[in-house]
Amino acid sequence: QVQLQESGPGLVKPSETLSLTCAVSGYSISSGYYWGWIRQPPGKGLEWIGSIYHTGRTYYNPSLKSRVTIYLDTSNNHFSLNLTSVTAADTALYYCAREDGVAAAGNGYDSWGQGTLVTVSS
């Protein structure tokens, strides 16, 4: 059974870069599936950040695309998120998740991490 665990700083200063890692156990990320990042501001709804396929192909939320990079680290079996030039609006609970198959196939994210809260503040 696959398990995902987010990690990273809980506090980031405005204008700096938010960096998070999602450690995957129970499955090799180089073998398949799409791996995604989703965030949820406190008390608000879900916002998709982006996904990466096991081949390295990426898809990003158009509203965040200029600031987002998602990449794989297959040697450590994890994938990571970088979000540059953060502001208070980027304060959120950040989740990593796994999707079985291509996005348009409608399979959804069937496994999620527990989430990690990132606060942007000086």
Next chain:
Amino acid sequence: SYELTQPPSVSVSPGQTASITCNGDKLGNKYVCWYQQKPGQSPLLVMYQDDQRPSGIPDRFSGSNSGNTATLTISGTQAMDEADYYCQAWDSNTASYIFGSGTKVSVL
């Protein structure tokens, strides 16, 4: 940009049927997924490909999608079904996922 609209809240009596709608332009042409999120928990996939239940999801959950509206139906609603529910669809024009704004289901 593509948007998915959900009612902010739905109230249902125990044992009755709750219907949660998700509206979007020509949504019936896309696959829709649904997630359940209880306080302090990660989202849980409860429906995929419009009407398919993942393993372990009770059969009181069902889904449909046609025209501009996708619907998640909870039959014989139980207190444990009280949660926020989000719809999700892929927008091929922008190659990005869209989430609905979420619906809080209250079992009263």
